[in-house]
Amino acid sequence: MLTMATHPQTPPAMTGAESPIGSLRAPSVPTASVAATFSPLYRQIKALITQSLDQGEWKPGELIPSEMELALRYKVSQGTVRKAIDELAAENLVVRRQGRGTFVATHHEPRAHFRFLRLVPDDGDPKYPESRFLECKRMRAPSEIARLLDLKAGDAVIVVRRLLLFESVATVLDEIWLNGSLFKGLTAERLADYRGPMYGLFETEFGVRMIEATEKLRAVPADPTTAELLGVPENAPLLSVDRVSFTYGSRPVEVRRGLYVTTRYHYENELG
């Protein structure tokens, strides 16, 4: 139920419009329960739009309804919808284009490619790397992975191992753990056949869109196997990047450990 940015029991007392009503169901407990979950109207609208994005009512790359249409749908003013979409755009869930409309963000646009890959050459322009897949197998989740993916130890997961080659040079070794129930039918062949970024495949083929991630960075020595694959001496310093990726609603869906060779490339970060 939608509630105004006013004490819930108070009559709206608006300037001229009708009271905004979502699914008007009389709550069994009239006062306290509503007050506890209060948030401004534009955030409630934002939550409703996010829910539609999550449920796939509008797919990545597609146009969502115009601000006026959404205002009519939710029975609020255009300005309120506008503020909701402003926040969604700031969080990169949607992209606004003047004169055209608002689109669901997608990992297929080049613009998004380097949001989740911060490794850039020390000199020269960023180039998107080539993937070489080493392995893709089903497994039962070890307890640590299960904890991070919000699963139970022993639940089905998929493990992918791959090399990233920048300008034909092996530079990153990734080990990727995916929630098995969300990525049924993922095989090394499908990965290898796909053109473009992995997150684009996840979004198009499995309906799982990566929204945000947290990374923990460390410097670690290369173990013998890794050193061999990356063509560096044993114990050479590597940048270790431990990532947990989330889809809508901050639900974790991927755990990833990357080992980066940073002699001619570096991880770039902006502090604001």
Next chain:
Amino acid sequence: MLTMATHPQTPPAMTGAESPIGSLRAPSVPTASVAATFSPLYRQIKALITQSLDQGEWKPGELIPSEMELALRYKVSQGTVRKAIDELAAENLVVRRQGRGTFVATHHEPRAHFRFLRLVPDDGDPKYPESRFLECKRMRAPSEIARLLDLKAGDAVIVVRRLLLFESVATVLDEIWLNGSLFKGLTAERLADYRGPMYGLFETEFGVRMIEATEKLRAVPADPTTAELLGVPENAPLLSVDRVSFTYGSRPVEVRRGLYVTTRYHYENELG
């Protein structure tokens, strides 16, 4: 001069207010020069407020004028000032507090401490480290440092070397290069005597406020001297963090090379 979000020659044709006028001086070239520098009114207001922040009209931690006062001062509506301040708040230049007003952001508030120090323990809550200063000397800028600081090779710079101790354990070795003309009179003693974060000192004692920074991260082997200072074996992997910090107007004022021990701590980063 302030211009509306309309073609500059066109009369404003506003709904009821007076035409917004800044310093109303007839431009010598009436048309073309204005059209080239066009930006929406709220961005012009934002630039004017930023200019006042830069010039110290309101100092870090202080209250800036209310939205209504600024609206009167710039002869625009409160909504336009509001949008300008919204962006300044999003960029962490100011902090809004309902019922109190809008404050100039400061490195003295604990909230800001970890925006520029991403090293956190693998387990347990972040604790602010203790500094031990090893050196603070005046020098002529090497060409590489001069380039990054927008100086000429040979211009005056100040070099600071220090250790950061987390829970009494030496964990970070920093080498810091500062624009010499901005930090006259900085000594190791003043640094050692100061309570709180270094950027707080810079802001209070030298009127230089750090706004944003870019960092380049790599894994590197510890050289003998560094290994000794950080208590790690020679060639142990260290996280190297090369930072350039900027004040208002994206003017670079600090270059910093940090070497982090990441065995019990890690560098944390959010991707969005």
Next chain:
DNA sequence: AAGTGGTCTAGACCACTTT
């Protein structure tokens, strides 16, 4: 009670894209 930022609405017009 007064003042501040926060929310919500309404309406006008502009800039841009597509039809």
Next chain:
DNA sequence: AAGTGGTCTAGACCACTTC
């Protein structure tokens, strides 16, 4: 010409803090 998002204004009321 029509439709979209972008800007700007005005006014009302709410939430919060201080006097």
